[in-house]
Amino acid sequence: MKLEGKHALVTGAARRIGRGLAEALAARGCRLALHCNRSVAEAENLARDLRRRGAEAHVIRQNLLAPGAGEKLVRRARKLLGGLDILVNNAAVFEKGNIAAATEKSLRGTIEINLMAPVLLTRAFAAQSAKGKIVNILDRRIAGREPGLAAYLLSKKALAEFTKIAALELAPGVAVNGIAPGPVLVPAKRSAREKAGKIPLGNRPSVADVASTLIFLLQNDSITGEIIFVDGGQHLEG
Numbered sequence: 708m709k710l711e712g713k714h715a716l717v718t719g720a721a722r723r724i725g726r727g728l729a730e731a732l733a734a735r736g737c738r739l740a741l742h743c744n745r746s747v748a749e750a751e752n753l754a755r756d757l758r759r760r761g762a763e764a765h766v767i768r769q770n771l772l773a774p775g776a777g778e779k780l781v782r783r784a785r786k787l788l789g790g791l792d793i794l795v796n797n798a799a800v801f802e803k804g805n806i807a808a809a810t811e812k813s814l815r816g817t818i819e820i821n822l823m824a825p826v827l828l829t830r831a832f833a834a835q836s837a838k839g840k841i842v843n844i845l846d847r848r849i850a851g852r853e854p855g856l857a858a859y860l861l862s863k864k865a866l867a868e869f870t871k872i873a874a875l876e877l878a879p880g881v882a883v884n885g886i887a888p889g890p891v892l893v894p895a896k897r898s899a900r901e902k903a904g905k906i907p908l909g910n911r912p913s914v915a916d917v918a919s920t921l922i923f924l925l926q927n928d929s930i931t932g933e934i935i936f937v938d939g940g941q942h943l944e945g
Contacts, residue, residue, distance in 0.1 A: 708840060708925055711736035714788035716781070718771070718828070719798030721746035723892055724844065726753055727914035728795055728921055733762035735922065740784035740791075741766050742798065763788075771798060771820055777827030781835060793925060794832045796825035796866075797844040806857045814858045821862035822869070829873055829883070838880045840925050843870050844917075845887040845934060850942035867934055874932030882931040884924045888917050889938025907940035 715732050719725040720741035730753075733739055739762065743750035747768055754764040765787045769780045785791045799821045804813060825843055832841060848860060849867045867885060874883040889912050890903035903911050916937050924930060936942045 708792070708928060710922070710925060713737050713792040714740075714784070714790045715793035715795065716740040716742065716767075716784040716788075716791060716832075717795040717797055718742040718780075718824070721750035721753060724888065724914055724917055725795075725797040727918045728797060728844075729753065729764075730757070731915075731918035731922055732793070732795075733757045733760065733764065736762075737793065738763040738788050739765070740787055742780060742784075743768055744770050744798075771824040772816070777824065777831045781828060781831040785835060791832065791836050792839045794828060794839070794841045795844070795921065796828060796841065798824065799844070799863075801859055803855050803859075804857060805855050809858055817858040818862045818865075821859070822865050825866055826869055829869075829877075833873075833877050833881055836881070839882075841873070841877075841881060841883045842921055842924055843867075843883070843885040845870075845885045847887045847889045847936050847938035847942040849887055849934075850936070851944075870934060871932045878931060882924075882928070884930060884932065885934040886917060886920050886924070887934055887936045887938065887942065888912060889936070889941045891917060891937075904941060905944055906938070907943060910939055912937050912939055 715737045717729045720729045721743040741750050750766045754766050757764040767783050769776055800817055845867050846863045849864050870883055870885040891912050920935050920937050
C-alpha cells in the first residue's frame, strides 16, 4: 500500500505510542482521524501540530465503552476523511491486579476496551471498506504469563488470537496484523527510573521503533495474520 493520501484512523492517538504512530503516518502523507476520549486537549494540540506540518488531521472524541461506539467512530472518520483505508487499534487500558483482586467492573472495563472495542472497530471497518489494512497494538507480555495482570493479559492474548482469525476471515481485501511492543514507555504514574527487565539486545525499544514497524506492515502487501514483537527479544525470555 502506498501511504500518500490514504485515510487512517488511530485510536488512542493523543498520547504516548498512539501519538508516535499518528505522527509517522502523517509524515508519509496519510490523512488522519485522531481518536481520543478524555485526552481531548492533547489530541487537539497534536492535530494543530500536524496541520502546521502540512498534514490533514481531525479529532474525534468517542467513549469506546458506549453502545455502538465502533460503528459510530468508523462512520465519523469516513465522513471527515472521505474514506477509510487504515485502522490502528491502539487505545488500551493497563491496570495491575491478580485474579483474587479483580472486580467484575475492572474485568469488564479492561476486556471491553482492550478486546471488544478493537473487535467491533474491525467489524465496522470491514463492513465499510472493501480493501484496507488493520494493525492491532498488543504487548510483548502475550508471550508469557506474568502474574498480577490477569485482566490485561487475558484481553491482549485474546486480541492476538483475534488478529489471526480476522486475517483469515477478511482476506483478501483486508490485511490484519499486530505489533507487540516491549517496555517502550514507563506506564503513567510510575517512576521513569523503573527497570524494564532483561532485554537480550540490551536497548530499550523506542516509539520510533514501533512506528517504523507499523509503516512496514502497512506498505507490505504480502503480510497478514502476523504479530511482530518490538521488544529487543524480551518475549523470548518467557
